[in-house]
Amino acid sequence: MSLSVPYPAEFARQLLLDMLRIRYLEERAAELYGEGKIRGFLHLYIGQEAIAVGVLHALASDDAVVATYREHGHALLKGVPMRAIVAEMYGCREGCSRGRGGSMHLFDAKTRFFGGNAIVGGSLPLAVGLALAERMRDGKRLTACFFGEGALAEGAAAESLNLAALWRLPVLFCCENNLYAMGTSLARSQAQTDLCAKVHAFKVPARSVDGMDVVAVHEATRAALGQMQAGCGPCFLEFRTYRFRARSMADPEPCRDKAEVEAWKKRGPIHTYGAQLEAQGLLDEAGRRALEAEAAAEVEAAVAFAEAGSLEPVEDLLRDVYASDWTQ
Amino acid sequence: MSLSVPYPAEFARQLLLDMLRIRYLEERAAELYGEGKIRGFLHLYIGQEAIAVGVLHALASDDAVVATYREHGHALLKGVPMRAIVAEMYGCREGCSRGRGGSMHLFDAKTRFFGGNAIVGGSLPLAVGLALAERMRDGKRLTACFFGEGALAEGAAAESLNLAALWRLPVLFCCENNLYAMGTSLARSQAQTDLCAKVHAFKVPARSVDGMDVVAVHEATRAALGQMQAGCGPCFLEFRTYRFRARSMADPEPCRDKAEVEAWKKRGPIHTYGAQLEAQGLLDEAGRRALEAEAAAEVEAAVAFAEAGSLEPVEDLLRDVYASDWTQ
Amino acid sequence: MSRVSYREALRQGLREALCRDPQVFLMGEDVGRYGGIHAVSRGLLEEFGERRIRDTPLSELSFVAAGIGAALGGMRPIVEVMTANFSLLALDPLMNTAATLRHMSGGQFSVPLVLRIATGAGRQLAAQHSHSLEGWYAHIPGLKILVPATLEDARGMLWPALQDPDPVLIFEHGALYDLEGELDERAVVDIHSARVRRVGSDLTLVAYGGTLGKALAAAERLAGEGISAEVLDLRVLHPLDDAAIMASVCKTRRLLVVDEGWRSGSLAAEIIARVVERDFHELHAPPARVCSLEVPIPYARHLEEAALPQVPGIVAAARGLLS
Amino acid sequence: MSRVSYREALRQGLREALCRDPQVFLMGEDVGRYGGIHAVSRGLLEEFGERRIRDTPLSELSFVAAGIGAALGGMRPIVEVMTANFSLLALDPLMNTAATLRHMSGGQFSVPLVLRIATGAGRQLAAQHSHSLEGWYAHIPGLKILVPATLEDARGMLWPALQDPDPVLIFEHGALYDLEGELDERAVVDIHSARVRRVGSDLTLVAYGGTLGKALAAAERLAGEGISAEVLDLRVLHPLDDAAIMASVCKTRRLLVVDEGWRSGSLAAEIIARVVERDFHELHAPPARVCSLEVPIPYARHLEEAALPQVPGIVAAARGLLS
Ligand SMILES: Cc1ncc(C[n+]2csc(CCOP(=O)(O)OP(=O)(O)O)c2C)c(N)n1
Numbered sequence A, B: 001m002s003l004s005v006p007y008p009a010e011f012a013r014q015l016l017l018d019m020l021r022i023r024y025l026e027e028r029a030a031e032l033y034g035e036g037k038i039r040g041f042l043h044l045y046i047g048q049e050a051i052a053v054g055v056l057h058a059l060a061s062d063d064a065v066v067a068t069y070r071e072h073g074h075a076l077l078k079g080v081p082m083r084a085i086v087a088e089m090y091g092c093r094e095g096c097s098r099g100r101g102g103s104m105h106l107f108d109a110k111t112r113f114f115g116g117n118a119i120v121g122g123s124l125p126l127a128v129g130l131a132l133a134e135r136m137r138d139g140k141r142l143t144a145c146f147f148g149e150g151a152l153a154e155g156a157a158a159e160s161l162n163l164a165a166l167w168r169l170p171v172l173f174c175c176e177n178n179l180y181a182m183g184t185s186l187a188r189s190q191a192q193t194d195l196c197a198k199v200h201a202f203k204v205p206a207r208s209v210d211g212m213d214v215v216a217v218h219e220a221t222r223a224a225l226g227q228m229q230a231g232c233g234p235c236f237l238e239f240r241t242y243r244f245r246a247r248s249m250a251d252p253e254p255c256r257d258k259a260e261v262e263a264w265k266k267r268g269p270i271h272t273y274g275a276q277l278e279a280q281g282l283l284d285e286a287g288r289r290a291l292e293a294e295a296a297a298e299v300e301a302a303v304a305f306a307e308a309g310s311l312e313p314v315e316d317l318l319r320d321v322y323a324s325d326w327t328q
Numbered sequence C, D: 001m002s003r004v005s006y007r008e009a010l011r012q013g014l015r016e017a018l019c020r021d022p023q024v025f026l027m028g029e030d031v032g033r034y035g036g037i038h039a040v041s042r043g044l045l046e047e048f049g050e051r052r053i054r055d056t057p058l059s060e061l062s063f064v065a066a067g068i069g070a071a072l073g074g075m076r077p078i079v080e081v082m083t084a085n086f087s088l089l090a091l092d093p094l095m096n097t098a099a100t101l102r103h104m105s106g107g108q109f110s111v112p113l114v115l116r117i118a119t120g121a122g123r124q125l126a127a128q129h130s131h132s133l134e135g136w137y138a139h140i141p142g143l144k145i146l147v148p149a150t151l152e153d154a155r156g157m158l159w160p161a162l163q164d165p166d167p168v169l170i171f172e173h174g175a176l177y178d179l180e181g182e183l184d185e186r187a188v189v190d191i192h193s194a195r196v197r198r199v200g201s202d203l204t205l206v207a208y209g210g211t212l213g214k215a216l217a218a219a220e221r222l223a224g225e226g227i228s229a230e231v232l233d234l235r236v237l238h239p240l241d242d243a244a245i246m247a248s249v250c251k252t253r254r255l256l257v258v259d260e261g262w263r264s265g266s267l268a269a270e271i272i273a274r275v276v277e278r279d280f281h282e283l284h285a286p287p288a289r290v291c292s293l294e295v296p297i298p299y300a301r302h303l304e305e306a307a308l309p310q311v312p313g314i315v316a317a318a319r320g321l322l323s
């Protein structure tokens, strides 16, 4: 836990608000899943909010982001309107992928949010390519990709780390280490559990960060981006965190210990940070209530928007398989 | 270079003889390729002989070996008769794969030589599986796989190292670092050029060895096998070596510096070791000539055998697609 | 006879194999503690222990290739790949090693590997989790492709697959796991023949895996219209049971293939080609197929439904053959 | 007009593209210093520099996926995968990302990626280096599959492929690199149509890539026997040019497809299925195909030859259609 919050009040509160926005969005999404309004797979981010918030606030708005199937928070913080996210989960044409992608495939070209990737390990080489393009176009925009610790066992991850290091590409590899890949703990899936040591051996600078502390996340990301802007190539950040809910709404929770879950919940990024703000006098109870109300209102408006959404006409199903139309 | 050869004369001479057998076999194969008797791809091992000889003499005869497309030496030392190797390159039914595999696909079930694998990186996970089977059957036999340094960039390599380390499987990973993958030097393909450092980060014990010194290779292998027999899981050996010929008989040599090639040739494993034996009095000139003659005779007999070989009848082409016959 | 789900039938098959042969083991992502992403292997870790029910890291290429190695080494591995979508990561060892090894070694090596792979769409899992690739895999010589569509096959195909000295891929359709019915535990199951699931005389509906139920439902509706459809369950996609296909088509003289694969290059095309190559003049109508539209399967329910073969479309196509 | 090899024609295409558009670059294993395993890119590093001619590590999955990313990021990457055999390692990003991204994002993203892949057998490279997979890839919606079989196409398909906003895979047959002939540099090349390479009236030989030359040779022999064969070069395997296929078959009323892919699930099956679905009663004989035998391609020359489509077999099959 950072000793004190080193930000002006407004920004400090914004971080809390954004974590609340993700949390409330997801809690509502879980309900909607229970009601059958959202279907397919729904991977919740609850417990990990500090990471998306801390990292995305450090990135510039035109930096590129590639995420995973657990990406509601990243999309939201990248600037995808919440209502377009909820509408997407509803399968509506007003969704950010026209309802074709669902929870796992949020996309938004405008904000350079490149998904939403449901293949474990898929985000890394895509980010390498985006960074390569930017370099070749003499651009200065950076690329960040997110993935879980489980993805580090995939060959794609090793290949991508090597490629980024070899070509000194400015990719920020953000590993959200929530200790489990589905039901398999890190220690049961990787011989090397010190992820930074593993990554470091690929010649990618790596640092481990408390992923439950939004300030630590933000500061570590800023430092890494600074290094990258100096032309040092990629950086890897391990964010130690925890999922508070089961892996996916479709799955049970057979593998994690209740006591472990409870211990981590005590370190929940929202209430600890909120308490810190209050202790530092950056927020009072009324202020906190106001933020909560703002987040809740945004969620309700987003749900109302999705409820009022429409379906893509079936006649359009074959559109966009290719750029030009194709009759089958 | 080892200070002195620590072996009884007979074994010391056997090592030299085996290097000569590989060398002469390959020089003859290169000629036969030029004559069009051998076709397809022919990857020569000339310069790297100390590795196959040093490693294979340390393995027990029932240990399993998986190699690459540059595997003539490994097959020979594993015990595949030279005539069956040459006949295979001729495409004859008398070949160790009935002429179906050619140079890149030597196989021999009897000696537990599992190929001959023309997919870069393909040997590693296969070896992991063989070791797993052995462990599950409570056997004590070890598994060795060979591959080039280029293969370490493949995702398959990273995955296999992790799997072997995680499950503590007795796999000996033998990396023949000849500095180039086709025309690409290690430094231009991997950010981490210290291969042992890379592998070590996967929690696989790793050691770098002079691959031009058959004694060093043999001793390092014995030490590694000792560790593995003690149940410590896999080991990785990097053998620093060099190819004296172009990559494949089908390819030119556009990338390597002539001076570099010449400098390495000075360190050729056969003449340096031969000189050492002579210096130590383990071999005199007549003795050396005798070994050379023995190797040459074996090669000529093998070629004669292949020349007299027959072709698999075309009617048998569809045999062995499946175990039981299948009419198409 | 007992009332079970397809998932439970699969689990019975696994339990029996693990009991019968100590060389059989199961490995894959989350097959152990988690019980398998489709809950097929739930309880097996407790019963058979960590040695034989092995959770793997997220490394599809290497644990499939390790399965090949373990098969070479004398074991009888059952490797679960969570879904066909991820199996693409393991195609290199499957096509380049498992499928080639016996032949290219001159018959020296067997790869008695069994792969279990969930396949198919229908659960709103969108483009990266909905491929139906079993028909596509049937292109690869050296592999055998099985598609259990009934409870008996779900339970019974595993054991003969394990007895087979060659690599066998068993594709379980994701929409079938919850299917319930009476399982005849004494059913003898082979892994080389197709099977007539409904006898008919006016046309042959060829189906497999996820489309068998739809074909049977369509046949039922057609019966209401006085059209007698025979339904042939392929069961084995490679090598195909030509004789069974020809026998049915020679009888009905009309062929409609129902295939969840994308149309171009579908297994349905192969079946049509085989029939017309041989029985061209015997047919009373052009052969036809109902396949998935050639589109990445979308999330939205109405779009996903429109992309996949459905009963009304099958009925309409069948009517078309008879008009 | 100038006399060049297929390899040189490809190189010309590359040079022109690199000159015309600064966003075009080439990457792949050994495309730079080594000049490419097939010597196609020899000299380009010297001419265009390391920034645009990029040697990659041995990491097929990731450099193909990085190509997708680079295309998303505004570049026009040409990625060379040494051979189709190794492209299996990159199937996940190709099928799950490149092919799906436009559709599953609701049309927001284009992936203007061009892949160049050597394919095919015929050079005694044995089972792991001889796959002909272009017909198999043609199953995947979202990808376009090109097979240049002439010098004009070798040179000319690249530029329109780069202009295409969708991922395009160009399969170059390994046995064609040394093919020599006159290249018409002014030839205008499209990437959507099939092309009649020889006009005929008695039957249609459909071929592509590595089999075009064999089909033309067979047509020549057939002409000697008084049989007039039309030869249609598919050029584009996905999406197929149905109209051209139908036009030729409607004229000749007989169809023989020559395809180096393994028979079961071959593109040849797809073409036969399309024709009989529509034009069933118009045909004078059952459609037929000459494909590779379903066997891992062996090293020994006589066995390899026996496994692949050859001119005598094509001629015999054609005769069969007319008897
Ligand atoms: C290539 C691939 N294999 C398997 C899966 C199924 N799967 C989805 S999420 C997941 C666990 C991933 O764990 P981790 O990378 O730690 O991310 P987390 O879910 O914990 O955020 C698995 C196995 C997949 N989507 N892709």
Ligand SMILES: Cc1ncc(C[n+]2csc(CCOP(=O)(O)OP(=O)(O)O)c2C)c(N)n1
Pocket (backbone or CB within 6 Å): B070, B118, B119, B120, B121, B147, B148, B149, B150, B151, B152, B176, B178, B180, B181, B182, D029, D058, D060, D082, D086, D089
């Ligand atoms: C997956 C794969 N990619 C590419 C190739 C083509 N290829 C054959 S050998 C080779 C170089 C391999 O280098 P290295 O691993 O260092 O082994 P070496 O040839 O030096 O012994 C390449 C790229 C292949 N056979 N397999």
Ligand SMILES: [Mg+2]
Pocket (backbone or CB within 6 Å): A148, A149, A150, A176, A177, A178, A179, A180, A181, A182
């Ligand atoms: Mg995780």
Ligand SMILES: [Mg+2]
Pocket (backbone or CB within 6 Å): B148, B149, B150, B176, B177, B178, B179, B180, B181, B182
């Ligand atoms: Mg090398």
